[in-house]
Amino acid sequence: MTDNVSLISGVALRYASALIDLAEEQGVIAEVEAGLYKFEALMNECEDLDRLIKSPAFTAEVQLKALTAVLEKAGITGLTANFVKLVAENQRLFALRSMINGFRVQLAERRGEVTAHVTTAQELSDEHIATLREAINASEGKNVNIAAKVDPSIIGGLIVKIGSRMVDASLRTKLNSLKFAMKEVG
Incomplete structure (x- = not known):
């Protein structure tokens, strides 16, 4: 199993x-x-x-009734709706986010996919995402999903995280390294 799975509780993984x-x-x-x-x-x-999902102040009946209305209004039906209702009935809503994350991780694993968390200073174009996906696919040998995030504080370049591995090619990191090297010289 991937490194992400260890971050998900046993209850969430079972569900x-x-x-x-x-x-x-x-x-x-x-x-x-x-x-x-x-x-x-x-x-x-x-x-x-x-708040409804996280708060222990609400009874399972109140949560179930509210969630039923939300699911219906959102058009979420079938097995998904039944699953969320079951989680509410079993008073496990506090772990629902972890369950969804566990679902995502396990499904990607079954499909032979990995997720690359990419941080850039500016939003990437579709063309850049496609090029990045191809490069990571070639190095990983698996299908790669790109989860892009914008953080202007990195100034330029990018940071790529896949599982527990990280490549930091940001301008901020390079400038900090240069600053450190200059302090040693002077």
């Missing part, structure tokens, strides 16, 4: 594994994947939903 197995058995992997990512986006956008 994620069971969901993947069930989705594969029913032939609905793409639908479940889309539904989970849509729900994750809702959690990221809506503070009230995030």
Whole structure:
């Protein structure tokens, strides 16, 4: 298993594994994947939903009722909706984000994919992402998903993280190295 899996709790991994197995058995992997990512986006956008999921102050019944309404309004149905409801019923909503992450990691592993977390000073064009993907594909020998992030503080260049490995070719790091070298000389 990849390094990312060790960051995910055992409970979350068991739920994620069971969901993947069930989705594969029913032939609905793409639908479940889309539904989970849509729900994750809702959690990221809506503070009230995030609070509902994280807070132990709400009973399982209240959480289930609210989540049922949210899922229905968002158009998330089938196995994905049933999974989220089951997690609520079992009072495991606190681990839902980890379950979604575990699903993502295990699904990528089953597909033979790795995720490269790329940080740049400016947003990358589609052409640059494609070129970067090809270069990383060649070095990794696997299909690579690019998770791009913009951080203007790196000034230029890029930082690439794949699992526990990192290549820092940022201008900020090069300038800091030069600054350190100049202090030793002077």
